[in-house]
Amino acid sequence: MATLIRAKQVIDGTGAPAIAGGVVLVDGERIVQVGKRSEVTAPSGTEVIDLGGWTVLPGLIDMHGHLAKNAMGNEDEQLRQPDAALALQATRHARICLASGVTTMRTVGEIHFIDVAYKRALAEGTMVGPRVLIATRPLVATGGYGVFSGFVAADGPEEIRKVARANIKAGADLIKIFTSGGGAYTARTNPLQHYYSREEIRAAVEVAHAHARKVSAHAIGGLGARYAIEAGVDTIEHGHFLTDEELDLMAERGSVLVSTMTLHLYPGIDWSAYPTLQEYRALVESVAGRSVRKAKARGVTYTMGTDSMHGLMWFEVGCAVRHGGLSPMEAITAATRTAAEVCGLGRDTGTLEAGKWADLIAVSDDPLEDIGALSSLRFVMQAGRRYDPKALVEHLA
Ligand SMILES: [Zn+2]
Known part of the structure; x- marks a missing residue:
């Protein structure tokens, strides 16, 4: 009817x-x-x-989600829970996201293939939540950022190719790779440290593109961001400390910036329990929106995600206006049409x-x-x- x-x-x-x-x-x-x-x-x-x-x-499109964890709490602790507990958490988060207007989400790294099970449950109609494009296990380097969360490390082009291929076989719609450090919780690393060589990142890009999958790189800045852009990664996640030259290169290569400001700017979190995180958070806050403003000036495609600040996509779109210098209409377009196009879903949503x-x-x-x-x-x-x-x-x- x-x-x-x-x-x-x-x-x-x-x-x-x-x-x-x-x-x-x-x-x-x-x-x-x-x-x-x-x-x-x-x-x-x-x-x-x-x-x-x-x-x-x-409906809004959250370009950077993780269903099993919740960035408002200690992620490291959460991800040490058994698979079943994580899967139950994911079902709760999915409801919160849909209830906040997120009808589509890109999940950019989940442990134990929870995203594969979630996607199947959605297709079977036994769950409700955002429809998803899933990355399954991200590629992380030994000693690099991201390994803490229970992901398997992959080093060298051959191991990287193998994990990327296995992910695709398991149902990955995209490949996620951590090319720089990050600031989360007890697993904090230098956010500007790079972990993968050019040829390692290129190996991931080759496998993904050969299978018509896009590559998403966690890259706060530094050489990890530069190598990722040079290697032809499709989306640069976070990108808080991208330089002018890197943004110029993104404009030239057509790489997309996926900004995530909510984690650092949302006022409703008590950070006192996470002393190591506070310093990093303040640092990112001091440059909030800078990469977005520069991306806009250069015509770099820009979109956004919550990074598992579930239910707060509205806040992220607001950050694009308040800190990124977008008009409300531009920010809405970035979180809807642009996001769908970057996902390859532009014909459907x-x-x-x-x-x-x-x-x-x-x-x-x-x-x-x-x-x-x-x-x-x-x-x-x-x-x-x-x-x-x-x-x-x-x-x-
Ligand atoms: Zn993330």
């Missing part, structure tokens, strides 16, 4: 001005038509959902256009006036299936 959604305005995600008094006509999983009320004719028997004074926009999946959300306040309005989420639809955001997380701590 067809459904007609009416709202105060519809932001279609293409970057075009909002459609005042806009409607979206949905049939099954897909959008049939989007436009002004007078332009769209619904067949008789169409169910009408009147969202009154709310704003409708495409990211904008509200005829033929695409009906992935849409509604917020009661106007995000074009104040981007913080994305937190006033009232309605979620994923591929035509309607969810009450409150009910999704009811009874969850």
Whole structure:
């Protein structure tokens, strides 16, 4: 049966001005038509959902997620839990993410192939949550950042090729590689230290691209970022300390910046238990948005993710406005259309256009006036299936 959604305005995600008094006509999983009320004719028997004074926009795409862990707590401790406990955590986080308007997510590293099981459960309909593109086990170097979380280290081009191929065989949609250090918890390393050589990163890129998979590199900055860009990595994650030359090279090579500011800027976390993290956090805070502003100036494609700050995608989009110098419309477009295109899902999601999946959300306040309005989420639809955001997380701590 067809459904007609009416709202105060519809932001279609293409970057075009909002459609005042806009409607979206949905049939099954897909959008049939989007436009002004007078332009769209619904067949008789169409169910009408009147969202009154709310704003409708495409479902958000979290480009950097990890379902098993929660960045608001001690990740190292969390990842030492048994597989079953981690899998249960992942189901909780998936609900929180969908309830916050994330209809699609790229998971960029999970242990024990939890993301493979999650994706299968979604397909079977035994779970709800964001649809996912999964990286399975990331590539991490011996002694490098990321090994702490139980990932298997791979060194040298041959081992890297083998793990990348095994990941693809297990169902990886993309390959994730940690090319620089990072600042998390007890496993803190120098964020600007590089761990892989050019040829090691190139080996990962060769295998991935041979299988039509993209490569995502954890790269805070330093040589790890430079080598990754030079090796043809598709997305640079975090990138807080990218230099002008590296951003120029990204513009030239078409590499995408996936920014993650929430972890460092969200005020609602008590960091006192993590003394080693505080210093790093303050350092990143001091350069917040710098790479995004420079990326924008150079025409580097930019999008964003929460890095397992579940439920806070609205905050990350806000960071792009407050710190990255994007307009609210540009930030919404980055988290919807651009993200979908970078995922290779541009034909199916990211904008509200005829033929695409009906992935849409509604917020009661106007995000074009104040981007913080994305937190006033009232309605979620994923591929035509309607969810009450409150009910999704009811009874969850
Ligand atoms: Zn991450």
